[in-house]
Amino acid sequence: MHEMNCEAIPKGEGVLLRQATDRFIVAYGRRPEVAAAAPGRVNLIGEHVDYCEGFVLPVAIPFLTVVVGSYNNTDVCRVITVLASGEELEASFPATIKAELRPGQPEWANYIKGVIANFPIKVNGFDIVVVSDVPMGSGVSSSAAIEVAVFTLLEGLTGRMVSLVEKAKLCQKAEHDFPGMPCGIMDQYIVTMGKKDHALLIDCKSLEAKQVPIKMENICILVINSNVKHRLTGSEYPQRRAQCQEAACQLGLTSLRAANMQDLDRLRDLGCNELVIRRARHVIGEIQRTVEAAIKLTEKNYKRVGELFYQSHDSLSKLMEVSCVELDQIVDILRDAPGVYGARMTGGGFGGCAVALVQKSELDALKQRILSQYKGKPVFFVCVPSEGARFLKLNH
Numbered sequence: 001m002h003e004m005n006c007e008a009i010p011k012g013e014g015v016l017l018r019q020a021t022d023r024f025i026v027a028y029g030r031r032p033e034v035a036a037a038a039p040g041r042v043n044l045i046g047e048h049v050d051y052c053e054g055f056v057l058p059v060a061i062p063f064l065t066v067v068v069g070s071y072n073n074t075d076v077c078r079v080i081t082v083l084a085s086g087e088e089l090e091a092s093f094p095a096t097i098k099a100e101l102r103p104g105q106p107e108w109a110n111y112i113k114g115v116i117a118n119f120p121i122k123v124n125g126f127d128i129v130v131v132s133d134v135p136m137g138s139g140v141s142s143s144a145a146i147e148v149a150v151f152t153l154l155e156g157l158t159g160r161m162v163s164l165v166e167k168a169k170l171c172q173k174a175e176h177d178f179p180g181m182p183c184g185i186m187d188q189y190i191v192t193m194g195k196k197d198h199a200l201l202i203d204c205k206s207l208e209a210k211q212v213p214i215k216m217e218n219i220c221i222l223v224i225n226s227n228v229k230h231r232l233t234g235s236e237y238p239q240r241r242a243q244c245q246e247a248a249c250q251l252g253l254t255s256l257r258a259a260n261m262q263d264l265d266r267l268r269d270l271g272c273n274e275l276v277i278r279r280a281r282h283v284i285g286e287i288q289r290t291v292e293a294a295i296k297l298t299e300k301n302y303k304r305v306g307e308l309f310y311q312s313h314d315s316l317s318k319l320m321e322v323s324c325v326e327l328d329q330i331v332d333i334l335r336d337a338p339g340v341y342g343a344r345m346t347g348g349g350f351g352g353c354a355v356a357l358v359q360k361s362e363l364d365a366l367k368q369r370i371l372s373q374y375k376g377k378p379v380f381f382v383c384v385p386s387e388g389a390r391f392l393k394l395n396h
């Protein structure tokens, strides 16, 4: 029983769709016309480098946000969100001129309002129901999942389709403008374009991506939720981003993408603050590690991928200072454990999840090891690389 509570299992598209449709019919007295889904994500490596135009290597996961909706022939947008706990949240706001939409209360509705405000054409009043099993505040991108799911639903309602890269950029802008989180492009990109059985090596400068096949024959990607809730809309994330930008400016570059390790000496000569130099060192090293990890993953050289995971974690913990005691503890429990290639924190940090590349045969033993040694209450899931956002078929 105890063990069951430690596993997060995706409900599946069909179950979430039925739940959303049933709730819609009860709430609004008719059937929805459009349904869309968008997943969460786990980043394998390439952390805190997307906003520096670096490379990232995320996968989309089978936990989903599903949205169903239809027009309501009024000037009002009505939203019902059903949380995993069963609790419901409701909000409504005018579907007036987009420029009149402003961030405000309740905070959760800002993710939806931001998408409407950034949709390329004016949206008429609609009713929607949102259901999701993407763990919230866990660093697996529940925010991008809701933004991209709602954007996709609006494409279906209005008939106005947008290219995938443009969609990711507009959803990123929605997050900047409304919840006020100055995120990079990684989350919206992978949530929009994730591929089953693949990670994407995303070049956050050109916004092109290469598919990296992940063969789960003997290995497995274990995600461990520390259950320390992370919150990125505070000051820490924007501060890291600003420090990286400061380093780039001092070097006369638009971003740290073009910087190399010798530039760290130049920064020192220019009298740059040591903290800023440490942030730059993380970014330069992490971009190199990510490119190498994509190659080694393709070659099935898991030993090397694992070493890069540990290096990434140590750099995020010591140089970038975005880890926390609990994530460091989980990674330390896995260090040198039999069957572990490597482990690291994943996502924005300050809580959330760790990701580990492990041998399938050792999976259960490793979970037991964490359960017996970790001081918090971990929740596990095995990361299965999945498809990005899509329309769902409604049974009329």
Ligand code: GAF
Binding pocket: 043, 046, 047, 048, 049, 050, 051, 183, 184, 185, 186, 187, 232, 347, 348, 349
């Ligand atoms: C958060 C952000 F939203 C991403 O853009 C990225 O910067 C990530 O933190 C860290 O790699 O998820």
